[in-house]
Amino acid sequence: MLTVAHISKNFGTLHALNDVSFDVHDGEIMGLIGQNGAGKSTTFHSILNFLKFNGAITWNGQPLTADDYNQIGYLPEERSLMPKLTITQQIVYLARLKNQPAKVIKPKINDWMQRFAVKGQPTDKISKLSKGNQQKVQLICTLIHDPQLIILDEPFSGLDPVNSDLLKQAILAAKQRGAAIIFSSHDMSNVEEVCDSLVMLRNGKVVLQGKINDVRNQFGRTRLFLTTDWTADQLADLPQVSAVKALGDQRYRLQLADETAGPAIFDAVTNGQYIQEFSQQPPTLDEIFRTKAGGSNHE
Incomplete structure (x- = not known):
């Protein structure tokens, strides 16, 4: 279980996060929502230890270790692949940064490419792929090592309905095997369809929190x-x-x-x-x- 407890982060006079707290349990999908600039990416970057912050973030009750970070799958909002590499080289390179041996990852690549309907061969260079297929390769890089904590920053951005469904299936499969999952999205239908719970930020503060149905019902069946x-x-x-x-x-x-x-x-x-x-x-x-x-x- 991931626990975010009373975290705050300032950038000069900007209060990016103000006393943000939530839990994400194993086998749970949480939607982190809010307008641009609400603090979603800052929350993700705090969990990933990209930023210093006030408060505490723990995994199963303990501070996150280097081994824990190897069990995190992160899809940033800004997609970042190396165009000169082949699909296999790109996936293996990022997997090795997570301490995953190439001999473990390579046999999985074809299966994941079929799962996401990537048009191309493992030997194709990233630069030869369409933008949508590049995005799907980055999703494979995020998920192929079966991470226990998955953080997806606007994962549905740019995906058509068919490919969005493929991603939803992958997210639900990760939930089924017990992963804790957080994703941000501006499309509330994705959050409503996939998530168990949500946290909404506005100006760095939590303004809504709870199970999806509980949040909706608190506004009345009007x-x-x-x-x-x-x-x-x-x-x-x-x-x-x-x-x-x-x-x-x-x-x-x-x-x-x-x-x-x-x-x-x-x-x-x-x-x-x-x-x-x-x-x-x-x-x-x-x-x-x-x-x-x-x-x-x-x-």
Whole structure:
């Protein structure tokens, strides 16, 4: 388990991190979210010991050692491969920096290239690969040594939906074998789909933290989706409905002033008859992100 305890980091007068704390358990995926400049990369760099900071970061209750750092897989936001090397040379070079022998890594390369659908041969030079395939090679470099702690800084950036799914499968496979995983993303759908928990930073401070469903539910189940032959005006007249948005094909989204109004609205709209859709939900992570990043008073 990774424990980040009350870490702070200043760059001159800039308070990049202010008393940030969280845990990431083995077999858990945590999303670290926030706007640009919120402190996500500084948090990652603190964990990796790239920066000096105040506070404590431990692995299984102990300060991280050189051997522990060999068990970390890190994908930086700024992709950095050496174009003159072949795919095999690049992967082996970075693996050896993690104290992984070439004879252990080389037999795995073909399998990982197939897993990520890399178009090319292990003997191809990095410079000959497309940008997307270069990114997938860097992902292989991050994961091929089966790290116990995986840190991914915007891993989905630049990936199309098919390749994003391949990465999600690899992340979930690493979780299944017990790795602790942190990734940052500006796409809240990725966080909502893959993560068990999240931490949101704003101006270096934690403003949201917890299990995904718990975070969503704390904002109330105030979104109501239904399909009905009622008009928007009729729906707007229902108790505790503060807004109605038509979504097409007789489908609507209602904003509720009070989530407890749901059962009464259900009874009114259905009148004891079948209804194709009636779903009362909390806001999405994307909606919550926009609210919190915008400086709402929901602290």
